[in-house]
Amino acid sequence: VPLGIGIVMNPYESLGENSFWATAVGRVEPLNIYGLWEPKRRLLRRHKIATYGSCFAQHIGRALQKRKYNWMQCEETPHGLSAENASNYNYGIYSSRTGNIYTASLLLQWVEWALKVSVPPEEVWEKNGRYFDPFRPNIEPDGFMSENEMLRSRELTLEAFKQSFAEANLFVFTLGLTEGWINTEGYEYPMCPGTVAGEYNKEVHHFKNHTFREIIRDIRRSVALIRTINPKVRILLTVSPVPLTATMSGNHVLTATTESKSVLRAVAGELSRSKILFDYFPSYEIITSSPFQGVFYNENKRTVRPEGVDFVMQSFFDCMDMKFKTQAKPTARTRKTSQSDNGRSNDYVVCEEELLAAFNVSDKQ
């Protein structure tokens, strides 16, 4: 058959430059790689946005607030509390004071408690006369003065958490871990008992590495429950680029990280492909992929530098602009990283996982 105008030799010929490594990545300055995300829906400043998830999710709320988006803070910082103390007491980190929600099953647990599908266990951790919430052990720097105080504080958080997903137009959830700690009664902890507080009991506390199927199921259940009171909510998933501090899987922490993040990334991909309701923003790829050569990581090769966070969030808004404001490519100026949010150091990120490092002797040396 003679070749002529309009006849393609193979399907790749009709693809744009972003489909080819050489033109999209290989010959492009890393900071000028664009179009990594094509948002399904437009995000407007009036849209209410709730954010939760693993440590890295803390940056999303701040970035949204900085750009005057309607980031929900349903558990309001008490009037008069200074910014420093608000941060110490975990106000303004997520849309309510849940602390980090590392896994999909922890998210499901919070949603079920908020909707009274189930009741939080009565477990309380006591340490040196202070009381810690097993499900947000770092929420107050010195714990609570009584069990009752802890429970009342959680009640306030559950109300605020429910309000946030009941009213949100967009619910952003950052998947962080597949590994978790389960009580024999079936509930999960964000931290292994005995680390921040509590007491580890091998008969009661079991390690669990959640599988792809379980995570998909837990997210779907969580979202189905959320939609019972907010059918119009959209879900934006991200995967935290922060590697595991420690693994109980028996594998090397590096391969365990790769496996864990790969599973989470696959979950996000599967959900965003299958339902219009879900979208996935590739903060994970922006920080971890080869063109960036790890430059966005701190010296510990784990935590993300403020410049990296800023680049991720700038990419988020650039992609939104490109899709909905017909901006062909982001300008060079917008691609440049700027100061981190509020000039704050990344050290401000509240990450219980860091505490695990305190138990690693070699890390201390």
Add this chain to the structure above:
Amino acid sequence: MNICVISNSHAASLKNGWETIGERFPNIDITFFAAPNRGMSGVKFDVESRAYKTRNHSVRKVLAMTSGGYGRIDIDSYNAFLVYGLFLDIPKLDLRLSEAVKSVTLDDCVARSLNFRFVKELAENTCSPVFYAASPVPASKTDDLSSAVKNHHSYREVSSWVEARYAHIRASIIKQSDDTLDENECSKMVFTVGSKRLKFGKEESHSELDFKHMNGVFGAQFLESAVPRIRSQYASGVAEI
């Protein structure tokens, strides 16, 4: 007797109120020193001249305007002081907050307010009675008072915790009276109607959406209870001397 009121934009309510009730207190003069926003933050105490001064020309000008001609506060010219507002707020605190959160919130509220700074300095540098009052509680943004107050500590309770943070200073609190508060412990809407800006000589009302600034009726009611207290404490001090 000369009373010196040091304040910010909330002084407008007191000034307007005093204009309506001043005649009832023939032996009392009140001099207002107030600058809007954070203008008073640049007004510093000079130990040598025993006066509060500012290098900022526009703040000096507004002080002169509010006081009737004085661009500085000579503390020996007054028999008593009332530090009013100046970013000291009585926050609404949910009953379910931890004691630690409540405590650190109130510590921050007091320590970061200009009110505390002025009160502390005045108490340390003068023998005259020093009184302080927090900014009025904002009015409710809604007429719906059905949501009960049960989830918050009462205004009285929180005021007393604020007062405890001034306990080491020789100064007395004057609280907002209960009858100015509604069921939700917000200031009654009637006290925000027609509140005036801090522009003495110029009649300019705050926006109808301003729930923070009170009107002259509120100011009059506040001073009617505050002035006799101030006068009485001053008189007892004089008697002791």
